[in-house]
Amino acid sequence: MASDPEIQTNGDGSQPSRRDLANAIRALAMDAVQAANSGHPGAPMGMADIAEVLWNDYLSHNPTNPLWINRDRFVLSNGHGSMLQYALAHLSGYPLSIDEIRNFRQLGSRTAGHPEYEPEIGIETTTGPLGQGITNGAGMALAEKTLAAHFNRPGHDVVDHRTWVFLGDGCLMEGISHEACSLAGTLKLGKLTCFYDDNGISIDGEVQGWFTDDTPARFEAYGWHVVADVDGHDPAALQSAVDQALASDKPSLICCKTIIGFGSPNKQGTAATHGAPLGDDEIAATRKALGWNYPPFVIPPAISAGWDARSKGEAAEASWNEVFSAYTTEYPDLAAELERRMAGDLPADWAAASDAEIQKIAASTDKNATRKASLITLNAFAPHLPELIGGSADLTGSNLTEHATSKWITGDDADGNYISFGVREFGMAAMLNGIVLHGGFIPYGGTFLTFSDYARNALRMAALMEIQTILVFTHDSIGLGEDGPTHQPVEHVASLRLMPNMAVWRPCDTTETAVAWKDAIERRNGPSSLILSRQGLPAQSRTEEQFANIRKGGYVLRDAAEPQAIVIATGSEVEIAVAAAEALEAEGIAVRVVSMPCVEAFDAQDAAYRESVLPAALDKRVAVEAGVTEGWYRFVGLSGRVIGLDRFGESAPAAQLFEKFGFTADNIKSVVKELL
Amino acid sequence: MASDPEIQTNGDGSQPSRRDLANAIRALAMDAVQAANSGHPGAPMGMADIAEVLWNDYLSHNPTNPLWINRDRFVLSNGHGSMLQYALAHLSGYPLSIDEIRNFRQLGSRTAGHPEYEPEIGIETTTGPLGQGITNGAGMALAEKTLAAHFNRPGHDVVDHRTWVFLGDGCLMEGISHEACSLAGTLKLGKLTCFYDDNGISIDGEVQGWFTDDTPARFEAYGWHVVADVDGHDPAALQSAVDQALASDKPSLICCKTIIGFGSPNKQGTAATHGAPLGDDEIAATRKALGWNYPPFVIPPAISAGWDARSKGEAAEASWNEVFSAYTTEYPDLAAELERRMAGDLPADWAAASDAEIQKIAASTDKNATRKASLITLNAFAPHLPELIGGSADLTGSNLTEHATSKWITGDDADGNYISFGVREFGMAAMLNGIVLHGGFIPYGGTFLTFSDYARNALRMAALMEIQTILVFTHDSIGLGEDGPTHQPVEHVASLRLMPNMAVWRPCDTTETAVAWKDAIERRNGPSSLILSRQGLPAQSRTEEQFANIRKGGYVLRDAAEPQAIVIATGSEVEIAVAAAEALEAEGIAVRVVSMPCVEAFDAQDAAYRESVLPAALDKRVAVEAGVTEGWYRFVGLSGRVIGLDRFGESAPAAQLFEKFGFTADNIKSVVKELL
Numbered sequence A, B: 001m002a003s004d005p006e007i008q009t010n011g012d013g014s015q016p017s018r019r020d021l022a023n024a025i026r027a028l029a030m031d032a033v034q035a036a037n038s039g040h041p042g043a044p045m046g047m048a049d050i051a052e053v054l055w056n057d058y059l060s061h062n063p064t065n066p067l068w069i070n071r072d073r074f075v076l077s078n079g080h081g082s083m084l085q086y087a088l089a090h091l092s093g094y095p096l097s098i099d100e101i102r103n104f105r106q107l108g109s110r111t112a113g114h115p116e117y118e119p120e121i122g123i124e125t126t127t128g129p130l131g132q133g134i135t136n137g138a139g140m141a142l143a144e145k146t147l148a149a150h151f152n153r154p155g156h157d158v159v160d161h162r163t164w165v166f167l168g169d170g171c172l173m174e175g176i177s178h179e180a181c182s183l184a185g186t187l188k189l190g191k192l193t194c195f196y197d198d199n200g201i202s203i204d205g206e207v208q209g210w211f212t213d214d215t216p217a218r219f220e221a222y223g224w225h226v227v228a229d230v231d232g233h234d235p236a237a238l239q240s241a242v243d244q245a246l247a248s249d250k251p252s253l254i255c256c257k258t259i260i261g262f263g264s265p266n267k268q269g270t271a272a273t274h275g276a277p278l279g280d281d282e283i284a285a286t287r288k289a290l291g292w293n294y295p296p297f298v299i300p301p302a303i304s305a306g307w308d309a310r311s312k313g314e315a316a317e318a319s320w321n322e323v324f325s326a327y328t329t330e331y332p333d334l335a336a337e338l339e340r341r342m343a344g345d346l347p348a349d350w351a352a353a354s355d356a357e358i359q360k361i362a363a364s365t366d367k368n369a370t371r372k373a374s375l376i377t378l379n380a381f382a383p384h385l386p387e388l389i390g391g392s393a394d395l396t397g398s399n400l401t402e403h404a405t406s407k408w409i410t411g412d413d414a415d416g417n418y419i420s421f422g423v424r425e426f427g428m429a430a431m432l433n434g435i436v437l438h439g440g441f442i443p444y445g446g447t448f449l450t451f452s453d454y455a456r457n458a459l460r461m462a463a464l465m466e467i468q469t470i471l472v473f474t475h476d477s478i479g480l481g482e483d484g485p486t487h488q489p490v491e492h493v494a495s496l497r498l499m500p501n502m503a504v505w506r507p508c509d510t511t512e513t514a515v516a517w518k519d520a521i522e523r524r525n526g527p528s529s530l531i532l533s534r535q536g537l538p539a540q541s542r543t544e545e546q547f548a549n550i551r552k553g554g555y556v557l558r559d560a561a562e563p564q565a566i567v568i569a570t571g572s573e574v575e576i577a578v579a580a581a582e583a584l585e586a587e588g589i590a591v592r593v594v595s596m597p598c599v600e601a602f603d604a605q606d607a608a609y610r611e612s613v614l615p616a617a618l619d620k621r622v623a624v625e626a627g628v629t630e631g632w633y634r635f636v637g638l639s640g641r642v643i644g645l646d647r648f649g650e651s652a653p654a655a656q657l658f659e660k661f662g663f664t665a666d667n668i669k670s671v672v673k674e675l676l
Helices: A018-036 A042-058 A079-092 A098-102 A132-151 A169-173 A175-186 A215-221 A235-247 A280-290 A301-307 A310-330 A332-343 A350-363 A370-384 A425-438 A449-465 A478-483 A492-497 A510-522 A544-550 A572-586 A599-603 A607-613 A630-636 A654-660 A665-675 B018-036 B042-058 B079-092 B098-102 B132-151 B169-173 B175-186 B215-221 B235-247 B280-290 B301-307 B310-330 B332-343 B350-363 B370-384 B425-438 B449-465 B478-483 B492-497 B510-522 B544-550 B572-586 B599-603 B607-613 B630-636 B654-660 B665-675
Strands: A073-076 A163-168 A192-198 A225-231 A252-257 A388-392 A418-420 A442-448 A470-474 A503-505 A528-531 A555-558 A565-569 A591-595 A621-624 A641-643 B073-076 B163-168 B192-198 B225-231 B252-257 B388-392 B418-420 B442-448 B470-474 B503-505 B528-531 B555-558 B565-569 B591-595 B621-624 B641-643
Touching: A018 A042, A018 A079, A018 A098, A018 A280, A018 A301, A042 A079, A042 A163, A042 A192, A042 A235, A042 A301, A073 A079, A073 A132, A079 A098, A079 A163, A079 A301, A132 A163, A132 A175, A132 A192, A132 A332, A132 A425, A132 A449, A163 A169, A169 A175, A169 A192, A175 A425, A175 B175, A192 A235, A215 A225, A215 A252, A215 B215, A225 A235, A235 A252, A310 A332, A350 A370, A350 A510, A370 A388, A370 A470, A370 A510, A388 A425, A388 A470, A425 A442, A425 A449, A425 A470, A442 A449, A449 A470, A449 A492, A449 A528, A449 B449, A478 A654, A492 A503, A492 A528, A492 A630, A503 A510, A503 A599, A510 A528, A510 A544, A544 A555, A555 A572, A555 A607, A565 A572, A565 A630, A565 A665, A572 A591, A572 A621, A572 A665, A599 A607, A621 A630, A621 A665, A630 A641, A630 B630, A641 A665, B018 B042, B018 B079, B018 B098, B018 B280, B018 B301, B042 B079, B042 B163, B042 B192, B042 B235, B042 B301, B073 B079, B073 B132, B079 B098, B079 B163, B079 B301, B132 B163, B132 B175, B132 B192, B132 B332, B132 B425, B132 B449, B163 B169, B169 B175, B169 B192, B175 B425, B192 B235, B215 B225, B215 B252, B225 B235, B235 B252, B310 B332, B350 B370, B350 B510, B370 B388, B370 B470, B370 B510, B388 B425, B425 B442, B425 B449, B425 B470, B442 B449, B449 B470, B449 B492, B449 B528, B478 B654, B492 B503, B492 B528, B492 B630, B503 B510, B503 B599, B510 B528, B510 B544, B544 B555, B555 B572, B555 B607, B565 B572, B565 B630, B565 B665, B572 B591, B572 B621, B572 B665, B599 B607, B621 B630, B621 B665, B630 B641, B641 B665
Parallel strands: A073 A163, A163 A192, A192 A252, A225 A252, A388 A418, A388 A442, A442 A470, A470 A528, A503 A528, A565 A591, A565 A621, A621 A641, B073 B163, B163 B192, B192 B252, B225 B252, B388 B418, B388 B442, B442 B470, B470 B528, B503 B528, B565 B591, B565 B621, B621 B641
Antiparallel strands: A555 A591, B555 B591
């Protein structure tokens, strides 16, 4: 600012009104978007009154200690309204400076175009891809309810907080909102409260042309408590609605009629306010209309004071500390365990216990499908890992995700660790993300690998947020057989590997599967996809060094004195590669077989290790994987060969398909000989 | 069969009952699944009575001419019940022999594990991935309504048929069902009638644990006509329900209470019948319970006669032929045009007209974002192509999918060619598939490239079915700038290229964009993804030969006398590659620039052409694309380099991001020099 502005309390020196407080959001939003020359002022301006009531009257949080474990969770599912989130964080006292808001959408700022997971400033999840925020919220509410069931004791409600979600028309149109909200109703997630920003506008204009749902009726059909027709600009009406929601034991939807871009005299109520700056003239007119007589990025002290939630937050946490202290006295072990789980620390004995379990598992030479190997591992690990919570998108018996200590969670009993998500792959994955984000759990979820497609953007969000979501993807190739090409993954393994920060494990036997699970459990900063076979795979024998190298993602499984060629394989094709190497050896041709269960882990090794596995001089290389070939050329080069499948599969017994498409020892043998 | 069975009419020689007819489906389903030792008997046995009423009393089709353009469309959205579809095709007289049914799920049979698009035997779409069949059905119903609006004239209802969909709990749990059914309500697709197989069972068991929607209320909230609580085993009740549906001008859902595996005395009503053979003993018991005293795969003549729909179908088509004949007399041009469009032939003048339009477009040297170039092309092509129908998932103004002759379709007026799909990417893509499958249209749909993730499995289904769905994916890289990493595609272009039979075009300027559109329009046997920039890209100059080579997917855009290196680039990075080549030339380093807008098209060229563009001897190669690098190694080899982005982007102005991540002429120059 050129001149030092005269700061006023509230015009006449009076306390600011609720509307004045809300206008602070509006001003920050329109000014930040204008400064960035891009962004979405409409939603923050439209939802400012709702946000003011929620944050000042209901939200239990502590900006001074944003990671307080019993804080309420707030999710802005309509993430394009990010300036609402940043304004709230700044105004209520989180460590988000006004300079960060001035730098909205600039390189290196904490105020990205869409909110990026940073709980230190109250951002509980990354949003923007519509429908996923509400689904994360459902996951958080499920985590809270389940954690409460695990830890609360009579008279000791140490886990007791709510999840609040803002969402818009876009979220409600997205299919994932159906998946999440239907399941939230069934699971009776009564502490989930959503505010629907019913402004009648989406990017293409008035939603009547493409969105005519009776949304209250829809949500009642899900078993929700719905408060319809609330004036989203009337604090008293909003309070009454929230009070009704709090009184219900069902998840609640508060349908708020709002005006998008509220306050902009010439643009409010139109799509023009949705995703573009208002412009200097309209901003000036809006200032006038709102009675907001302060320069950009200046919040007068009375308004600041009206928003500052720090002392209230500290008092709330102090009060909870007393509850927790009493709990600690009565249940010291439980208290310590709750703290451990919320800190995200693995159990103290995890390293030793998991190693011992893997040793037992590795001692067996059983031929198992790797999905079965996954179950064996879950059975072994789960008793050591009470934070493990899992489920399947209605394929429990196929994914083999239900282990011996699984207990199914129901709407009436959250004291379990297994969720039957129904046929809702995307909803499952985004709820798993919400469970991780809440804390206290390591969640996994299963479906057929092909249907990773349905969940794909939620996997991407886990990768982007660097959170530990574990996916159990079974039936990983044409090896699933008769169900045919709709269910046979071809491009999926390669496609998951393309996603930055996604660890993709495709183990070849029971031991590699157990190691993959251990890696996934210990990988706290990103998601893992476990790619598992339907069909049985023989156990490979390994030296101790080979066993230790599994974790490195790629290693020499079978070597020769002076190898003339390398065959790289993963998963179900390792068995075939080994058989080919044996056959070639019988003909006097020395071949090294490299098992590469996790390309990302291998890439992360140092150059010396990678060179020891794939020596540059050994450039006669064949990669074998029952899927598309493209990704393997960076290992075999222009002179190598890839045996894969660059077409869709067929419906037939698996063995016939492997034969038909050349996944045989004979074919590998021929290809190696062609190369030499 | 070992012995020649004694064929009976119906036990006592009487005409078969409706139940007897339905039992033919049950017998074929349980016997075929048993023979294959895999499959899903439960749904066909549970829905047999519904199917019998629909096919024998209502469905208007002609097994003798399965491609009759005015046939009703039937979709089995719960595609795992494929034996229901095959039994119906066989029984009603389609050319699907009993041997094909004996060979259920065997290599090379027409009776795959899930129904595969083959209208010649009445399979209107490939189903199995749940929720997509009903969405295809909504697309078909929209196509019918729109085609009727285009062609029908008073007294001449030449386009007048219905779409019937069977669906189960799984379809209703999937989010895409929400997208499709919500939009079907808004668009008043009154000729869409769905039968919900409400059997209370999914794979994990009784659905009460994970699916407690009040489905009738949900669909009423969408504006559907719902007939609730129909006994799905009572033909009279079913007839009454269908008659009610026919009387409504809304889409209809008939909720049928059924027993999964109906007839199996010890397994019906349980998940045990869902996805596994009943077993020989239970099949014997079921035969007894149903009174079905015939050997496997034997249908007695009276039952066959009761099902045979051929003469009724021929009569139906003959009657329509009279309608069409009168129409032809009165509107000969319209009749010819309808026949052309339903045959899938492009307009006679298309080749010349589109070439002329492209010449005009190519003459301009304007700098355009390729999304803008796409709009320019649409404006040029659309007047020549009345079958073009398009839309956007609520990003019309961003995708630039609305062209000068677009007319928006509404619930009350289907006489248009533009659909605002709402924020429903998956629903949009699967509806586009349904529109193609119906015939009469070339459909396209737009969204941001990042949200191709949401639609991914529908793109796969288009690729698998080899149908012409066109996707307009804009904002194709970090070049979208401030919206940040949630909206910045990184892995998406590479990931789409992995999908078999998907043509992925990432043009570098207006001319390449127009050629890509032409290719997409002329590619009748697979989907195309047009990957378009948000930001402006300069026009490249080309010789006539270079222009002609665009269609080959990769070509030399800028050459040097004796090139020392090749830089391969696509889309927005071509401009930078050309600048780098110019800078290198100034330093005396000769570099060839290859523009590769479509890798799939390039791969399809003969070896001589590919060698002319990328000579094996010229192995100093650098690929440049603002996305993940993995796919490019097959062009640059182990000794080449890829300039890409193997991490997520950031929120900032685009130019800063290109600089930060090394997409600059300077960086390309440095990398080329390192290689040499």
